Amino acid sequence: MIGELLKKDRIIYNMKAKSKDEALKELIEPLNLSDERRKVVLEALRKREAIGSTGIGHGIAIPHTRSVVLDSVALVVGRSKEGVDFDALDGKPVHLFFLLVAPPNDPGTKYLITLGEVARMAKKLIEKDEYLKTADEEAFFKLLKEVAGEV
Amino acid sequence: MDDVIEKLIALNDIDAMLKDAESEEYRSLGFETKEECIEKLKKMREEIASSIPRQVVKRYEKLRRKYGRGIAPVVNSVCTNCFMQFPTEVASRTDKNQKVEFCPNCGIIIYWT
Numbered sequence: 001m002i003g004e005l006l007k008k009d010r011i012i013y014n015m016k017a018k019s020k021d022e023a024l025k026e027l028i029e030p031l032n033l034s035d036e037r038r039k040v041v042l043e044a045l046r047k048r049e050a051i052g053s054t055g056i057g058h059g060i061a062i063p064h065t066r067s068v069v070l071d072s073v074a075l076v077v078g079r080s081k082e083g084v085d086f087d088a089l090d091g092k093p094v095h096l097f098f099l100l101v102a103p104p105n106d107p108g109t110k111y112l113i114t115l116g117e118v119a120r121m122a123k124k125l126i127e128k129d130e131y132l133k134t135a136d137e138e139a140f141f142k143l144l145k146e147v148a149g150e151v
Numbered sequence: 152m153d154d155v156i157e158k159l160i161a162l163n164d165i166d167a168m169l170k171d172a173e174s175e176e177y178r179s180l181g182f183e184t185k186e187e188c189i190e191k192l193k194k195m196r197e198e199i200a201s202s203i204p205r206q207v208v209k210r211y212e213k214l215r216r217k218y219g220r221g222i223a224p225v226v227n228s229v230c231t232n233c234f235m236q237f238p239t240e241v242a243s244r245t246d247k248n249q250k251v252e253f254c255p256n257c258g259i260i261i262y263w264t
């Protein structure tokens with residue numbers, strides 16, 4: 001499942017965002033939503049962050065939400081060399097983002113299962129400690145694919 | 152997009168979030184959810200609900216009890232709540248999401264994606 005969601009055009013190799021809100025805005029860009037829908041999704045993501053940061057520590061954040069305006073599950077991966085202050089649990093800047101969005105009534109709990117896979121994938125990437133050291137976008141994508149195959 | 156539809160979407164998105172935040176499965180993933188912030192979100196939900204015409208909110212709540220949600224997206228001309236296919240002449244209308252509409256089959260409030 002998670003491997004299928006990894007797409008080259010949904011990867012931001014060098015994020016420009018400096019703040020939490022900028023990061024959320026930048027991460028939803030590759031979804032190519034209309035202005036109307038982008039606004040709704042951004043608002044839902046902000047509300048989710050308001051109940052507790054999705055910055056799980058070790059430089060990783062997994063912003064996520066379901067929304068009525070979405071027609072399919074989508075994953076966007078963002079990498080920030082400088083790091084973004086995302087109110088992470090350990091207070092450290094976030095360098096790797098996994099944005100997961102889904103329609104509200106995604107059959108059963110597929111969304112939660114996928115979210116679990118994303119979290120496992122994130123933890124594996126921390127263990128490997130290579131995600132900031134990849135030579136280029138291609139190598140980064142390859143690393144993501146490789147780790148996705150392990151979860 | 153119609154203002155009421157926009158509010159119903161916000162309501163449904165918050166309801167889905169609250170439902171997740173309170174589920175065991177979600178909690179086991181280890182995301183931080185602060186009780187006091189969840190309470191704040193619930194208050195925000197009530198504020199949004201109170202700004203929607205009462206009859207519409209009543210219908211939304213009734214649908215939520217029945218289906219677990221009050222509004223559903225129509226994806227590729229199919230209602231994602233009951234999987235009924237909308238006829239082409241309806242699906243190709245240009246005035247979609249301009250007023251609150253219901254699925255003629257299951258009755259849920261619909262959002263055209």
Ligand SMILES: [Zn+2]
Nearest residue numbers: 230233254257
């Ligand atoms: Zn229906």
